[in-house]
Amino acid sequence: MxxxxxxxxxxxxxxxxxxxxxxxxxxxxxxxxxxxxxxxxxxxxxxxxxxxxxxxxxxxxxxxxxxxxxxxxxxxxxxxxxxxxxxxxxxxxxxxxxxxxxxxxxxxxxxxxxxxxxxxxxxxxxxxxxxxxxxxxxxxxxxxxxxxxxxxxxxxxxxxxxxxxxxxxxxxxxxxxxxxxxxxxxxxxxxxxxxxxxxxxxxxGSESLTKPEYPVFRQDTEVTFQRLTTIHADRFISIRGTGEIDGARVQNTVVVLTEGYHRIGQGSEFTFPKDAAVPHLSTMEHNTNEMxxxxxxxxxxxxxxxxxxxxxxxxxxxxxxxxxxxxxxxxxxxxxxxxxxxxxxxxxxxxxxxxxxxxxxxxxxxxxxxxxxxxxxxxxxxxxxxxxxxxxxxxxxxxxxxxxxxxxxxxxxxxxxxxxxxxxxxxxxxxxxxxxxxxxxxxxxxxxxxxxxxxxxxxxxxxxxxxxxxxxxxxxxxxxxxxxxxxxxxxxxxxxxxxxxxxxxxxxxxxxxxxxxxxxxxxxxxxxxxxxxxxxxxxxxxxxRRRPHAPVQPVRERGGDTTMHPSDPEFPRQRSGPHH
The missing domain is CATH 1.20.1730.10 (Sodium/glucose cotransporter)
Structure with missing residues (x-):
């Protein structure tokens, strides 16, 4: 983009x-x-x-x-x-x-x-x-x-x-x-x-967002893989491009991804065909849009x-x-x-x-x-x-x-x-x-x-x-x-x-x-x-734990609105105020 x-x-x-x-x-x-x-x-x-x-x-x-x-x-x-x-x-x-x-x-x-x-x-x-x-x-x-x-x-x-x-x-x-x-x-x-x-x-055409099909490529789509990625293909799919698939290097070649898991190398660039079901990341559930x-x-x-x-x-x-x-x-x-x-x-x-x-x-x-x-x-x-x-x-x-x-x-x-x-x-x-x-x-x-x-x-x-x-x-x-x-x-x-x-x-x-x-x-x-x-x-x-003195008073019970911080020179060292 x-x-x-x-x-x-x-x-x-x-x-x-x-x-x-x-x-x-x-x-x-x-x-x-x-x-x-x-x-x-x-x-x-x-x-x-x-x-x-x-x-x-x-x-x-x-x-x-x-x-x-x-x-x-x-x-x-x-x-x-x-x-x-x-x-x-x-x-x-x-x-x-x-x-x-x-x-x-x-x-x-x-x-x-x-x-x-x-x-x-x-x-x-x-x-x-x-x-x-x-x-x-x-x-x-x-x-x-x-x-x-x-x-x-x-x-x-x-x-x-x-x-x-x-x-x-x-x-x-x-x-x-x-x-x-x-x-x-x-x-x-x-x-x-x-x-x-x-x-x-x-x-x-207000295409349904909950169709009972897997997400598909709307057009031929070139995809660049930024890091080593493991994907899962639910169906056979033919792709073309340059990169590494399952440890094998390919150069501007058509490759068929069989059903199952595949490892795509970092920096690989492949074009996926229109209307093909999109493979999914191995760690991600691959649901139909309905599911x-x-x-x-x-x-x-x-x-x-x-x-x-x-x-x-x-x-x-x-x-x-x-x-x-x-x-x-x-x-x-x-x-x-x-x-x-x-x-x-x-x-x-x-x-x-x-x-x-x-x-x-x-x-x-x-x-x-x-x-x-x-x-x-x-x-x-x-x-x-x-x-x-x-x-x-x-x-x-x-x-x-x-x-x-x-x-x-x-x-x-x-x-x-x-x-x-x-x-x-x-x-x-x-x-x-x-x-x-x-x-x-x-x-x-x-x-x-x-x-x-x-x-x-x-x-x-x-x-x-x-x-x-x-x-x-x-x-x-x-x-x-x-x-x-x-x-x-x-x-x-x-x-x-x-x-x-x-x-x-x-x-x-x-x-x-x-x-x-x-x-x-x-x-x-x-x-x-x-x-x-x-x-x-x-x-x-x-x-x-036994307390040697009375419990500290909760903040909610203290009166007034303090506006100074203890590090300020004007902060009063001995404070007292009404309790309610």
Missing amino acids: TSGYAIVAVLVVALGTILVGTYGLRVSRTTSDFYVASRTVSPWWNASAIGGEYLSAASFVGIAGLIFAYGPDMLWFPVGYTAGYLVLLTMVAAPLRRSGAYTLPDFAEARFRSRGVRAVASILALAIGWLYLLPQLEGAGLTLNTVTGAPDWVGALIVTMVVTANVMSGGMRSITFVQAFQYWLKLTAITVPIVFLIVAWQVH WSLPMSSGQDFPLYGAYSLIIATFLGTMGLPHVIVRFYTNPNGTAARRTTLIVLGLLSVFYLMPPMYGALGRLYTPELLMTGQTDAVVLVLPTRMIEGIGGQLLGALVAGGAFAAFLSTSSGLVVSLAGVLSQDVLRLGGVRGFRISTVLAGIVPLAMTFISTGMPVADMVGLAFAVAASSLCPLLMLGIWSSRITKAGAIAGMLAGGVPALTAGLVTMFTDTGDAWYEILLSRPAAWTVPLGFTVMYVVSLS
């Missing part, structure tokens, strides 16, 4: 992000500006920024790719992403704002008065943030590769450089402007093309367990994401935090109507992606595939620009939250200078990780970050806010008991090939067992 328009769109988005971010440099002067925008962001402005930050690679390209590949079971992703904010609204938004912290580790220390609890929370916040940043960079690489043919690492490098420059220039105040602008850009970029695509589908449209047809082992585990991770993981939590510290007070969350629910709901439509149309118009495994590219490829000429190229450019905005905005929020943790808890460098140094480190680590990742779907990678957050920081927040029984030892034990297994499962899934092993579903969807483990250990250890 190489298109000059798409390249221009990506460059315009990157340049626009830098220009909007520079405005933050003019108004960011204090430490509070860099960390929490001096807590002066209005609900509508903050909600738009949260929408821009939260709608990541998983939302813009990943959800459509998973629905395209696995069917309606994957609708739990957008449902869970949105419902997670409802849980956040009802349980933690206002109490968390009243804690007066800059970062989640700040909250941990304020609640338990323990540097040990803070240290564990900091490590987990960094792990979750970097785990979430990785799919943003991989999604950027996929986007740039799709529209220009550039290597994947180029897109990741561009996003890292732009985000680092923006965050270093103005911190939270700067990226608030950027992310609010980018939400509306992303909504436009995903909504306008789908309107034209649905019209084109109608013009083409694909039914629940529990994704081909996963233990699909019901996978669905419930995904629901637990997304419903509870939102409140444990560092870049989400830090946003509520920018509101003036707890009431504004609640109002912000309500607006966010509306903004997310509107956006999430669009990706499933892309996934469904992909079954008809881009079925070859089921064979290469690049299902996340369905949003990027569809416009030029369905609409010929300059119209399709312009719509494709709009989608590419929106996708790049998604990567930039989410990455910006993550880097801000990570830089805050790194500067305060790892490097111990205070002030604006320490924040800027930490920003560079926050971006370099996930950039290095992109070179060794196995390239799993971005929505799955984000799902793992949610699982770690739900298993560790969610228990800390929920029990820390609503229970007076939780002790320092219990908080540390619970975070480690839930977070370490979930993080280990995620890393094993991302960087190794578990194949068809029976335990693969337990590793790829760990929340169903790690979340209960984290909550249970935190509560049981707290009850089993």
